[in-house]
Amino acid sequence: MTKPVLLWLRQDLRLHDQPALIAACGEGPVIPVYVLDDETPGRWRIGAAQRWWLHHSLAALADALEGKGARLILRRGRAAEVLGALAGETGAERIHAIRHAEPWWRAAEDALGERLSLHDGNHLAPLGAVTTGSGGQYKVYSAFWRALSERMPPGDALPSPQRIPAPERWPESEALADWKLLPEKPDWTAAFGDDWTPGEAEAHRKAKRFAAQVGAYSAQRDLPGADATARLSPHLHFGEISPRSLWNAVAAADAGMKFRKELAWRDFASNLVLDMPDYGARNGRARFDALRWRSGAAAEADLRAWQRGRTGYPIVDAGMRQLWATGWMHTRVRMIAASFLVKHLLIDWREGERWFWDTLVDADYANNAVNWQWVSGTGIDSNMWGRIMAPLVQSERFDAGAYIREWVPELAAVSAAAIHDPEAEGCRPAAYPAKIVAHREGRQRALEAAARLG
Known part of the structure; x- marks a missing residue:
């Protein structure tokens, strides 16, 4: 009897152009496995919005695998330990997987040793x-x-296999519903399905x-x-x-x-x-380690206002509300909102990174860290600290009026001429907050903070 091989799935939930799957099919019966590992990543355990996506993506993948004669086995725990135990349980001597860049996955890969065969395919x-x-x-x-x-x-991309060879006996699998990846009531992801359909198809x-x-x-x-x-x-x-x-x-x-x-x-x-595996938590430029970020009650209140889309800057608020409602934000607006938090509010970029990690369906360790540090000016390859985005100018330049009306309904009746800055035009509705900081005040405070670094 040919021994089965394990296919370890992580952020590669597909059958098309899946080198690890193709290699596994060439060796014998394949047991596809997804391990929900909330321990190895530590602080970087998968965020709430990603968990919503993961639930639906795994369900779609399970259906696709069944169409190929296979099953998706679900297990929880430390990935390296779970896979080692599953290999012993099934008699598998080889594990195939696509190589990942995240430091916690690299540690798990190292722990699996020579029985793990890694393949390139996510880049x-x-x-x-x-x-x-x-x-x-x-x-x-x-x-x-x-x-x-x-x-x-x-x-060229690799085609999906016509059939996936199955083992004589399938190991037990946990039930996806038991993982409770979907938020319980009140379900803040309730509208995600209006914008997204997870899955390869x-x-x-x-x-x-x-x-x-x-x-x-x-x-x-x-x-x-x-x-x-x-x-x-x-x-x-x-x-x-x-x-x-x-x-x-x-x-x-x-x-x-x-x-x-x-x-x-x-x-x-x-x-x-x-x-630089700790790039998500450490400044790329050591000079900025001495920067005095704001802290205390006032800074915490400003951070909450930013998270809730209540800063008084329509383009920033529209983006933050779109994020909360859909788990995604337009790319240009991400830069504007991030710059506002770091420069105008002088709040540590890591606070913004943490919020994005939990609320973005596309939160990616490398992309999130590199993008935040680029905007902040703290990264290896980044924008200069002194280049401070003016959100009101950006809003007008990129014609964000309709976008603002969609996501900030308090401003729906504001004229096209005033929509980008209703406060300055004297027509701010009472339901919409005043600016939590003036543009010039925030800009000057950011420049002074950087000047103190020498």
């Missing part, structure tokens, strides 16, 4: 393969992009639709009111579609190349945390 190029002339990791995206481009295109449908409309991407991607972004980030995060599938799907024209650069940014972020 455009193998993790750690795009290096400088001296063999180090790139710290600047533009240089990374040039080096990565020399390795592109990434090759939807990821490919959405990719096909975006590829057909990619011509509008470069011109409209910064307009919050336009439906021009791909909205594929949570599908990418959970590995329901591979980056190379998307690279090959979009045209090589200007708009398509801009999107391909966004895919490359994911590779850059993942490679950066290979070299």
Whole structure:
């Protein structure tokens, strides 16, 4: 009797272009396993919004596996220990998995030792393969992009297997419902299903639709009111579609190349945390360790106002309310909202990172950390601290009026001329809060804080 092999699934919940699955099928009967590990990641245990997505993505994957003659086995606990025990239980001597960049997953991979076979498949190029002339990791995206481009295109995607060989006996599986991944009442994720359909099938449908409309991407991607972004980030995060599938799907024209650069940014972020695994908690530039962030009751009140979309800045509030309602925020608005928290409110970027980690369906360790540190100016490759986004100017420049009306209903009746700053125009509705800090005051406070660093 051929011994089974384990397929360890994490953020690679797909059958198409799944190198670990293909390799496992070539060795014998395959037992696909997902381990809900809330212990190994520690502080980085999967956030609440991601848990909603995970529940539905696992359900979709289980159905897809059944269509191929297989089952999805669910277990809880420390991944390395659970997989080791399951290998003993089933007689499996080999575990196949796709390589991950997160430090806790790398630790689990190391713990599994030689019985684990790792495969590349969640990035455009193998993790750690795009290096400088001296063999180090790139710290600047533009240089990374040039080096990565020399390795592109990434090759053809692998087809899904026609059938997955099954073991003679399946091990016991926990029930997905028993994991209680969906929030209990009051269910703040109740409307997520209006915007999202997790799973591989939807990821490919959405990719096909975006590829057909990619011509509008470069011109409209910064307009919050336009439906021009791909909205594929949570599908990418959970590995329901591979980056190379998307690279090959979009045209090589200007708009398509801009999107391909966004895919490359994911590779850059993942490679950066290979070299700096604690990037989600530590400033990339040590100089900023001495920055005096605001703390105390006033700062805590401002943080709560930011989280709830009650800052008095319509574009910021619209973004934060969109985040709470849908688990996602327009990319341009993410930068505006993040800059406002760090610069205008002088609140530590890690507070914002934690909030995004819990409320974004696409919260990704590398992307989240690198993006926050880019906006904050604390990162290895980042915006200058002195470049402070003016949210009111950004709102008008990127025509956010319709977007604001959608997410801040108190301002629905405000005129087009006043929608970006109703307080300054003297028409702020009583139900909408006054600005918690004036733009010039916040900007000056941020500049002074940085000046004290010397």
